[in-house]
Amino acid sequence: MVFNNRLKGTGTIILLNIALFAPYFNAKIFPLFALDKVVVLFCLSLVAAALLSRAVFCLIAGLVLFTNVIYLHLMAHWPGDFESRVSLALESPASERWQYLSNYLSGVDVLIALYVLGCLVGIGLIVRSRPSSTMLLRVLALVPVAAALSLAASNGRAMRLPLITLPQEVYEQPLRARQLAERNATIAALDLSGKRCAADFDNVVVVIGESSSADHNALYGYPRAGASKLEGTGMVRFSAIAPSNQTRYSVPMMLTRAQPDTFAAFYVEPSLVSELKACGYRTYWISNQPKAGKFDDNITSVSREADISLFLMDSDNGRDHYDEDLIEKIHVINAGAGDARKKAFFIHLAGSHVDYNKKFPESFAPKSADLMEAYDTAVRYTDQVLRGIFDEFPKAGLLFMYASDHGELFTDELFGHGYVPSYQNEYRVPFLVWSSDAERLDQVRDYVGTRAVNTASFDDVARFLVGMDADVKTVSFSRLVLDASSSVVNYDRLVNYKLDASHSMRVSTNE
Secondary structure, X not given: OHHHHHHHHHHHHHHHHHHHHHHHHOOOOOOOOOHHHHHHHHHHHHHHHHHHOHHHHHHHHHHHHHHHHHHHHHHHHOOOOHHHHHHHHHHOOHHHHHHHHHHXXXXXXXXXXXXXXXXXXXXXXXXXXXXXXXXXXHHHHHHHHHHHHHHHHHOOOHHHOHHHHHHHHHHHHHHHHHHHHHHHHHHHOOOOOXXXXXXXXXXXXXXXXXXXXXXXXXXXXXXXHOOOOXXXXXXXXEOEEOOEOXXXXXXXXXXXXXXXXXXXXXXXXXXXXXXXXXXXOEEEEXXXXXXXXXXXXXXXXXXXXXXXXEEHHHHOOOOOOOOHHHHHHHHHHHHHHOOOOOEEEEEEOOOOOOOHHHHOOOOOOOOOOOHHHHHHHHHHHHHHHHHHHHHOOOOOOEEEEEEEOOOOEEOOOOEEOOOOOOEHHHOEOOEEEEEOOHHHHHHHHHHHOOOOEEHHHHHHHHHHHOOOOOOHHHOOOOOEEEOOOOOEEEHHHOXXXXXXXXXXXXXXXXX
């Protein structure tokens, strides 16, 4: 009887382990799944459950199940490198995480919920009828546990399993926050008094877009966009690729000397904000993006360099704002600042990030259940907001620059950004410049020609136009970009999708 109970209990544990670790047998995600991983996973949970204690078993089984829920949800809706996804979630503001969850819930998650329920029932049964063990068996159990731990620590593939990488990312995130705190202190201590800006602009306006694709922009020939509100302004349009498919990397590279293959420069280099301040500009950072929570982030670190920073959500109890609300803030600043000092504005839009329907008001256009139609409307709304910002400033003594942080992917099955591996569509962005100093802008246009600027050089273009740098040849045409895993990849080697006449997506030859 005792033997039968032990056999029955052990059988239940084995079945539960198969259920708990079944997700790791995904050949597409883990093509090199090998016996060593099976040994690690099964030994740790099975031996601990059968021979050690109920508490140890519940701790390990609970951790595995919790990791599986996150892993299965991400792989179902946003496939890619698991630790990169976890890192993005930890470093994204809470409002962006909620937008993600609200947009990526489907019938798959019902199956995941049923899977969790089944595992919880199995855990409960095992806790109630754990097989008995002697002291000798408990001591012997330490042998396979030690062997499994040793094997896991020495095996690179095993160390990349979600069960291990999730706790590791949670541990490392505060370390990254400390690195940013050190950057803040380093930049604050820099002496930039030697900076000079030869060009005489009263207002420098830098607008940073969000998730806006050049492929869906009227000024870049997108037929469904209609006429652009910026037509007739004399805005110069450049072909451009973003340096990353993630905001937290692309914006720092746009505003500092950091590049995809030298991103570490961000932590020691001042941004364009500090450099314009050193040239005598009063600097403003006005954002319709959420400010970071208790953990600082890259963009918040840059915003700290401004004389005045304003995050609309942070200043209004977290209420959502449309980008047009930024125009009112600019108007108030211009009306109250007088002409005593030159001003530099850094304006960060909410743009066309998911949820697309929430990025424009009903007064602009009806909401749409079609994702691409909603996205196109959000891009058109950004176009209108840009015209509104542009019209807030007198054209004498004005430099106006706009580029999006990254693009957006649309296929018949996928949408969004931050994929690993990434796609060319995630990097093609609009890059627009207007300057009252036509001569300098013409020099940039002549030098760039039809080549695509890597917007890691956005700040290089700005430095030349304001007369801080004398050589226009600092502008970069590098094809190196970062994907969401922080890996440096070559844009030309990525898959590219194009929209055909029926508005469905097809893979095209890389451009």
